[in-house]
Amino acid sequence: MGRSCGARAVLGQSLAIVGVGLTVALAHSWVVQASERPIRLTSGLGARSAERPAATRSTTPPAPAAIAGDSAPEPDQATAPPGSDPMPGDAAQDSLEQGLGTGFDNGFDPGALAFEISTEEAHALWQDELAMFVDTRLHREYEGGHIPGAFWLPADLFSRGRTPEAVNFLDPDFPVVLYCGGGDCDASKNTALLLENYGFTRLHIFTDGIPAWIEAGHPTEAGPDPITGGPR
Amino acid sequence: MSTTPNPRPAGAYTGGDLAPRSAPSNVPGPRILLELGVIPLRLILGGLFVFAGVIKLLDPQQFAFSVSAFRIFPPGVGDHLTIVSTFAFPWAEVILGALLILGLWTRASALLTTLLLIGFIGAIISVIARGLAVECGCFGKIDFICGAKVGACTVARNSVMLVMAAAILAIGGGRLSLDRRRSPSHR
CATH class of the missing domain: 1.20.5 (Single alpha-helices involved in coiled-coils or other helix-helix interfaces)
Structure with a gap:
């Protein structure tokens, strides 16, 4: 009882x-x-990128190398120092015009890319410097080997409303290719979702990620993130 | 003033030295040991739950990513359930953790904590079985004992917490609990 x-x-x-x-x-x-x-969840991701007008789809070569070896990029390059506008006024227009030529000279139209891109498309963008690359994996994975010039920008750097420094090095008007470990990995989509809040509309997910990149024999570089030096 | 009736007549034989008597001892009984031993279990498990819940509530967007990555919910209703879970799990952790620390409704809290942990372990095993590379998000960005990615270590860590919750469920709040203050006979 x-x-x-x-x-x-x-x-x-x-x-x-x-x-x-x-x-x-x-x-x-x-x-x-x-x-x-x-x-927000990643299921609605990419709709904004798909809606962008065709006239603004062309791109300009980014300068990821400017950050790769030096944490203080040149002000006249495609990257901008933290805290400043990424690509103000005339510089952005010049870059856009340059990009128009660069994008179509070899018959490759980056503006026609879908939201999710293949290894070949990612490599073409990287080779012709038509997009900036963002690695969204754990820092130790990034440190072990990443696409040369890629920024390290996992979603958790945005935690509690913070703006990661790397966002200031990216330009919302340029295509940004995000990747992670391929397969079912959501990290690149999560970062893309958060970048949309900063006005980035030209986002592409390199779906197969770094494993496919390595398998295809494309180059990688090792080393810590040059901006933050790694997790704090 | 009440008096206790004594049914024995004065001078009646009371057993004297021949009566079996438990040896007087300062050694605490097993029940007391259990009631003292459950206190650190309550504080550790409750503290971990409150900590994990608060971390998630401080950054619900990141936890929503973690919930979504588990791919537990079916397409269609998945987004709604993911968003509800994003808030329901952390609040459950905070409330259950606080109740365990206070020792209030301890057995009910321990029962729900046990069920929650069984659910977590099931979800993690399902992720491992499906070969998904998922970051746990269990303690936010903090890698508590295990790494960021879910795996056998995460299952083992949650199993240890499950054993702790089951022990509290079996023993009750023990000493230094509000349950004990509310009803000293409460176990």
């Missing part, structure tokens, strides 16, 4: 805890989803 009474009390208390927890969670969820920065 006493034992069954105790079990009934435990069950009642459990239901009360579940009820309170769910109520608080739903209220919190409602507040966040009604706010300016609701939770």
Whole structure:
């Protein structure tokens, strides 16, 4: 009798805890989803990139090498120092015009790329410097080998509303190719989703990621992230 | 003033030295040891749960990525369930952790903690079985004992916590718990 009474009390208390927890969670969820920065998921990703006008699809060569060996890039290159506008005014227009020529000279039209791109397309963009590359894996994986010139920008660098320094080195008007470990890895899509909040619309996911890049015999470089030096 | 009735007549034989008597001892009984031993279990498990929950609540977007990466929910309703889970799991952890620390409704909290951990372990095993490379997000960016990616170590870590929760469920709140203050006979 006493034992069954105790079990009934435990069950009642459990239901009360579940009820309170769910109520608080739903209220919190409602507040966040009604706010300016609701939770977003990757299922709707890429729609904005696909909607961009064809006239602005061409690109300009990025200068990832400027950051690869030196944390203070030249101001007249495609990258900009942290805290400043990535590509203000005339420089952006000049780059765009340059890009128009570069993009179509070899018959490769980067503006026609789908949201998700193949290894060959990623390599063509990298070789002709038509896009900036972003590695979204763990830093130790990036350190072990990444696409030369790629920035290290995993989604967790954006945690609690922070703006990672690498964002200041990217230009929202240039194509940005994001990759991770291939397969089912979501890291590149997560970073792409967060970059959309900064006005990046020309985002591409290199779906097969670094394993396919290495398998295809394309070059990689090792070493820590030149901007942050790694996780802090 | 109440008096306790004594059914024995005065001078009646009380057993004297011949009566079996438990030896007086300062050694605490096993029940007391259990009730003292459950205190660190409550504090450690409760503290871990509160910590893990608060970290997730501070950055729900990152935790939503982690929940989504597990690919547990079916397409269609998946996004809604992912968003609800993004808030429900951390709040459950905070509430259950706080109740375990306080020793309030301890058995109910331990029961729900046990069920939650069984769910977590099941989800992790399912991810491993499907060969997904998923970052746990269990303690945010902090690699507590195990690395960022889910694997056997994550299962083992959660299993240890499961054993702790099951022990609290079996023993109850023990000493220094609000349950004990509310009802001294409460076990």
